[in-house]
Amino acid sequence: MKSIDKIHPKKIIPAYFVLLTLITLSILNEIRIFYIPINIPGRQMAITIPPFGIFIEDQFKNEPNIPCSILNHEKVHWEQFRKMGLVSFYFNYFKSYFKSGRIINWMEEEARNPCKTGKLITTY
Numbered sequence: 001m002k003s004i005d006k007i008h009p010k011k012i013i014p015a016y017f018v019l020l021t022l023i024t025l026s027i028l029n030e031i032r033i034f035y036i037p038i039n040i041p042g043r044q045m046a047i048t049i050p051p052f053g054i055f056i057e058d059q060f061k062n063e064p065n066i067p068c069s070i071l072n073h074e075k076v077h078w079e080q081f082r083k084m085g086l087v088s089f090y091f092n093y094f095k096s097y098f099k100s101g102r103i104i105n106w107m108e109e110e111a112r113n114p115c116k117t118g119k120l121i122t123t124y
């Protein structure tokens with residue numbers, strides 16, 4: 001077995017960066033919800049921007065925690081991001097957005113599903 005003083009720093013530094021990257025990615029993966037005092041343009045009331053978080057207009061801060069809530073809808077988008085990964089999330093979202101529009105694209109329909117089924121996203 002090698003003693004610690006015999007391990008070359010060139011081998012320790014990449015391992016440190018791998019560890020740091022893994023820690024950073026796990027922090028970025030955590031859900032963050034921000035209530036913002038800004039009117040999001042259009043009829044949109046909230047937006048999920050992975051890996052930064054979920055941004056909801058602050059007028060909806062006291063909205064009840066129900067399946068049809070804005071937060072529950074956005075949590076589905078966060079789940080989509082967690083399942084697909086960052087690049088695939090944006091790729092799939094914009095692909096379906098340009099194919100079917102903002103309202104009827106499959107990722108939005110999936111996010112509206114809990115409202116129909118009564119499923120509350122409680123994993124976060």
Ligand SMILES: [Zn+2]
Nearest residue numbers: 073077108111
């Ligand atoms: Zn949506």
